[in-house]
Amino acid sequence: MWKLSPRPASISWFRSWGTEMGTLLDDLRGMKRMDPDGMLTHCLELPDQIRAGWQWGLDWRLPARWRNLDGICLLGMGGSAIGADLANGFAGGKLARPLRVNRDYRLPGGLHRRTGILISSYSGNTEETLSAAEAALRRGLPAAAITSGGKLAALARRRRLPLVLIPSGLPPRGAVGYGTFVLMGLLRRLKWIPAIPVPSAAAGLERTIARSLAPAVPLRRNPAKQLARRLAGRIPILYGGADGWEGVTFRWRTQLEENAKTVCFHHIFPEATHNEISGWVHPAPGIRRTAAVFLTDPSVHPRTLKRMRFAARIIRREGAGCLEVGMKGPDRFDRMLRMIALGDFLSVYLAFLYRENPTPVVRVEALKKYLRSGR
């Protein structure tokens, strides 16, 4: 089922971490203590969120104006925006109309009266999203909202916008299944994507999580734990393929940043072969502190995969860690779901290795306080 690192023997990892780290990730009580706010529970709930969100999306009551759109622009930030990237990835070039995402206080160019505006803020209080939403409403664009409450829920009710209310009380990145699949359900209702058997895929994901990723699965059979051990002590550099894998790659980056509190970067192939591969020369001491992770999949163009493997050889030669991670199985949608779950679990296990509670994002909270004081 898993394909992990074609040539692990050629990679020099931080051996000193070895045994102790393995023990830690197989200590169920210890992990529970380090996760008092239950990030692992949100990871385990992903299949349930997918099923629920999909149904809400399909059932969404939309006004007539939404039936004849030229495109959709989602306004959102962080965990409330990534759903648009993931939905684009699932659609994989088969989307009937463009779905854009705008992560800013201001609206992007190119909007017109047949662009649907999807306002997405899990808390309902994201200041960038509310600012852009107000601008969109002033321009009279057709708008709808996805939130768990807050100011956005109040605004949607006041302006009678179509609204999907998702359960509150989660960290926004822990509600990604809801957000992404409300959007997927909507795209299906609009007939912008082909039919997909979401409930059975969610059931398959549930089995994969139970058998391979969950905390009870020991390190020797758990690729998320194995990957966490390999990334500990290094800066992860993630590489995905352009054929719909941008969203998954970016989700891995943000989950590693927020849960594991590690700096993490990414780029997309084949574009990276036109610039980034030239860069893996300097500075050598910095490069030795990195580990490149290639997210590959059979749905990625075969020439792109060749490019990725060429790049991997270069990067390994320069002294960086280097891994290839991919899923097996006949269905692209299934593989993509499993890849998202792998990244989620990996980020939590890496948090444990760094002795971090994965849930709190103290800096984001400190920033919000600072911004409020500075008004």
Place this chain on the structure above:
Amino acid sequence: MWKLSPRPASISWFRSWGTEMGTLLDDLRGMKRMDPDGMLTHCLELPDQIRAGWQWGLDWRLPARWRNLDGICLLGMGGSAIGADLANGFAGGKLARPLRVNRDYRLPGGLHRRTGILISSYSGNTEETLSAAEAALRRGLPAAAITSGGKLAALARRRRLPLVLIPSGLPPRGAVGYGTFVLMGLLRRLKWIPAIPVPSAAAGLERTIARSLAPAVPLRRNPAKQLARRLAGRIPILYGGADGWEGVTFRWRTQLEENAKTVCFHHIFPEATHNEISGWVHPAPGIRRTAAVFLTDPSVHPRTLKRMRFAARIIRREGAGCLEVGMKGPDRFDRMLRMIALGDFLSVYLAFLYRENPTPVVRVEALKKYLRSGR
């Protein structure tokens, strides 16, 4: 004119490089020896390219079908794709219709018969671009081409596509002024962007280059050289604002990668405050090998600027180098041009400090050979 690093004293740089490096960057003959293929000349030519490209774009003869488009999708890679990002940045939310860029073998979703396809390949032989172009032509989408020759020029002639031929013999990234401003001229012709005084802005840029960035300007008055000295030995992490500065930030990244042969990464604010600032904790030894560069500008939303400065304080505290770079002056378009030129010169000076010839991209060439052999 330049605003560089508000608190340089608080940053610990690699002092050992100090004197020797300064000497090197003020040694005109030495720099000429290290630049046998003339990358500095291409940097100096940017204003000329801008003027020429703009005029060719305005003069482009387009068929009737191009007068009623819903959007444009540019197909391109590397230096032939960045023009779309930069044009979006210049337009800064004022673009009448969406301008997308597709960096892949395959076409993206959401295209329809009123989406203009701009095929952009400097060499004319970029395999991803030609592959996507063929798919677009099979679907009968309205297409046009920008190239210096190669297979794309032949294809355009055979299919009678509107074509702008730009001068050949440059590295694609050294022709960015042509590519970007052909596109800008086209957008102006379509009335998708407001009128801009490009020739006078190009003249202003020429003066800035001569006074501040050119190799003859000594280190003590040359911010590009100063910046190169500060980045040497560290992994540059670039941060730009969402209000149109994504393209400039990405251009800096790719120029540093291709010219200076340094690994380099980037992210965009305010999005980065929803994920990346949480990551600047681990791994500490890796973080000490990085330098964060914040590209700021008065046109960036004031709340985004506050977020950037908050992030800068965190990053500095964790032991990374930390700099803020911005331009002064009344006009956003002028400042953006100067910022692009600053990145270009910086990347070449950093190449010299690393004792690299900025022009050859041996790995890209090796990859092309490998891909040809593997067909």
